Amino acid sequence: xxxxxxxxxxxxxxxxxxxxxxxxxxxxxxxxxxxxxxxxxxxxxxxxxxxxxxxxxxxxxxxxxxxxxxxxxxxxxxxxxxxxxxxxxxxxxxxxxxxxxxxxxxxxxxxxxxxxxxxxxxxxxxxxxxxxxxxxxxxxxxxxxxxxxxxxxxxxxxxxxxxxxxxxxxxxxxxxxxxxxxxxxxxxxxxxxxxxxxxxxxxxxxxxxxxxxxxxxxxxxxxxxxxxxxxxxxxxxxxxxxxxxxxxxxxxxxxxxxxxxxxxxxxxxxxxxxxxxxxxxxxxxxxxxx
Amino acid sequence: xxxxxxxxxxxxxxxxxxxxxxxxxxxxxxxxxxxxxxxxxxxxxxxxxxxxxxxxxxxxxxxxxxxxxxxxxxxxxxxxxxxxxxxxxxxxxxxxxxxxxxxxxxxxxxxxxxxxxxxxxxxxxxxxxxxxxx
Amino acid sequence: xxxxxxxxxxxxxxxxxxxxxxxxxxxxxxxxxxxxxxxxxxxxxxxxxxxxxxxxxxxxxxxxxxxxxxxxxxxxxxxxxxxxxxxxxxxxxxxxxxxxxxxxxxxxxxxxxxxxxxxxxxxxxxxxxxxxxx
Numbered sequence: 001x002x003x004x005x006x007x008x009x010x011x012x013x014x015x016x017x018x019x020x021x022x023x024x025x026x027x028x029x030x031x032x033x034x035x036x037x038x039x040x041x042x043x044x045x046x047x048x049x050x051x052x053x054x055x056x057x058x059x060x061x062x063x064x065x066x067x068x069x070x071x072x073x074x075x076x077x078x079x080x081x082x083x084x085x086x087x088x089x090x091x092x093x094x095x096x097x098x099x100x101x102x103x104x105x106x107x108x109x110x111x112x113x114x115x116x117x118x119x120x121x122x123x124x125x126x127x128x129x130x131x132x133x134x135x136x137x138x139x140x141x142x143x144x145x146x147x148x149x150x151x152x153x154x155x156x157x158x159x160x161x162x163x164x165x166x167x168x169x170x171x172x173x174x175x176x177x178x179x180x181x182x183x184x185x186x187x188x189x190x191x192x193x194x195x196x197x198x199x200x201x202x203x204x205x206x207x208x209x210x211x212x213x214x215x216x217x218x219x220x221x222x223x224x225x226x227x228x229x230x231x232x233x234x235x236x237x238x239x240x241x242x243x244x245x246x247x248x249x250x251x252x253x254x255x256x257x258x259x260x261x262x263x264x265x266x267x268x269x270x271x272x273x274x275x276x277x278x279x280x281x282x283x284x285x286x287x288x289x290x
Numbered sequence: 291x292x293x294x295x296x297x298x299x300x301x302x303x304x305x306x307x308x309x310x311x312x313x314x315x316x317x318x319x320x321x322x323x324x325x326x327x328x329x330x331x332x333x334x335x336x337x338x339x340x341x342x343x344x345x346x347x348x349x350x351x352x353x354x355x356x357x358x359x360x361x362x363x364x365x366x367x368x369x370x371x372x373x374x375x376x377x378x379x380x381x382x383x384x385x386x387x388x389x390x391x392x393x394x395x396x397x398x399x400x401x402x403x404x405x406x407x408x409x410x411x412x413x414x415x416x417x418x419x420x421x422x423x424x
Numbered sequence: 425x426x427x428x429x430x431x432x433x434x435x436x437x438x439x440x441x442x443x444x445x446x447x448x449x450x451x452x453x454x455x456x457x458x459x460x461x462x463x464x465x466x467x468x469x470x471x472x473x474x475x476x477x478x479x480x481x482x483x484x485x486x487x488x489x490x491x492x493x494x495x496x497x498x499x500x501x502x503x504x505x506x507x508x509x510x511x512x513x514x515x516x517x518x519x520x521x522x523x524x525x526x527x528x529x530x531x532x533x534x535x536x537x538x539x540x541x542x543x544x545x546x547x548x549x550x551x552x553x554x555x556x557x558x
Contacts, residue, residue: 070292070293072292073292073293073294073357076292076357077292077294077357080357080359080360083360084360142359143359143360146359146360146361147360150360150361192326192508192512195508195511195512196508198508198528199507199508199528202528202529202531202532203528204528204532226512226515226516229515229520230508230511230512230514230515231511232526233506233511233514233515233520233521233526234506234508234511234526234528235504235506235526235527235528235532236528304446304447304448305446307446307447308444308445308446311444311478312444315477315478325509326508326509326512326513328509329477329478329509329510329512329513330512330513330516332477332478333478333479333480333513333517336478336480336482337480337481337517340447340480340482395481397518398481398516398517398518401516401517401518402513402516402517
């Protein structure tokens with residue numbers, strides 16, 4: 001769209017903003033009729049009014065067709081927050097994109113009404129407006145997706161924290177049994193909560209048991225090593241236990257330096273070492289019961 | 291990607307390093323970074339601010355609040371008109387092994403950030419840009 | 425000039441860093457501590473950093489220097505209360521603080537420092553230079 005056409009449509013929208021807004025909101029209310037439970041009319045009206053205003057300003061400032069550039073920042077920001085809010089409210093992506101697409105019909109009707117005599121002008125403006133609104137509508141879908149992804153990620157974090165409890169094996173000894181595949185994000189979350197538990201309990205030793213972890217890749221191994229280093233910096237020691245032959249091979253193969261980390265084959269061995277370190281011993285006080 | 295807000299601060303003296311830490315932390319909190327991410331970017335900022343003061347002869351830092359869809363970012367651009375870095379790769383490597391001076395700050399800032407960029411040439415000053423996203 | 429206060433508790437010196445230190449303040453602390461260790465013949469130094477939200481390479485080096493210098497002066501240093509976010513960041517930064525002993529809390533630190541003042545046959549040395557060969 002050429003700059004002159006852009007400023008023409010901006011001017012057009014500016015002049016007919018009130019009428020357009022009214023027609024648009026009306027149309028939205030019709031299509032969103034079944035979802036009046038999720039959004040109320042005043043809120044919808046306000047969102048629409050603000051978006052239209054932002055759109056007019058962006059076009060007047062000569063925003064590029066591909067929606068890049070600072071002129072579109074406000075519009076994208078607005079669509080971004082509407083999209084995120086609606087995702088949270090429970091709208092589907094289509095329902096959210098409809099917010100933008102539903103502007104088409106009222107806009108085209110207005111164009112025909114006011115430029116009716118000039119068929120070519122109507123066709124050109126309609127096509128340009130349509131393309132622009134398509135892009136903006138798709139943008140809301142993108143944002144919606146990202147919003148949902150963030151929710152999923154956050155829920156995953158919460159599930160992780162719940163599903164990977166840090167246990168107190170003894171006064172001053174914590175155990176962290178890791179189960180299942182570890183990915184970078186999960187490992188980070190788990191490790192951060194381990195460090196926090198170390199502070200909370202004043203533990204001297206933390207045993208990270210990876211018996212239940214089928215494979216360890218470089219990234220995960222690095223996170224484990226960083227956690228051990230961080231714990232040491234804080235004043236606690238870590239022992240990694242449950243290293244199966246395959247993992248031992250991977251470690252060597254990847255050239256990872258575990259020289260500074262105490263490792264034990266089993267959690268039991270690690271626990272014995274831990275007790276020893278804090279100066280405790282298990283002593284038989286009575287014969288074992290049959 | 292859009293820039294929603296910017297602020298520029300002088301990085302001339304060692305008191306400015308503290309101020310940079312405070313402002314970056316305030317921004318990080320407003321951007322709702324989690325605690326570890328806050329700490330990382332404030333620490334990276336401290337390293338780069340010190341480099342700017344000590345090796346760059348003083349300069350500026352520009353903070354930018356980025357918006358890209360649903361995610362937000364904090365971008366810091368440190369610039370000075372100092373002597374520049376002759377061999378950036380070396381500087382990034384060196385510091386890590388010797389644990390002192392310019393390199394540790396530079397390499398450290400890189401490791402602590404999601405995005406890292408350095409442009410420097412002897413006699414032409416230095417620009418270091420780091421970004422952390424939510 | 426502002427200084428970080430150093431408290432004496434028996435044969436130990438206690439420092440609690442509660443402010444975001446600018447570089448000069450950190451250097452002053454280093455000097456002050458060294459002086460006090462000599463003056464009071466302290467055997468142990470406890471540095472509480474539980475209030476520090478950020479520890480960058482400069483502060484990290486300061487802690488390392490203090491530990492090294494006190495050791496030369498026959499005193500042990502223990503750094504107490506490092507926050508998890510700070511520890512994670514220091515690791516990412518590449519600082520190992522290998523010469524610095526650390527403890528999670530003051531209680532543990534005291535145990536460590538008491539143990540350090542015990543000589544070969546388990547008899548605690550008290551006071552000034554009791555039992556210590558010069």
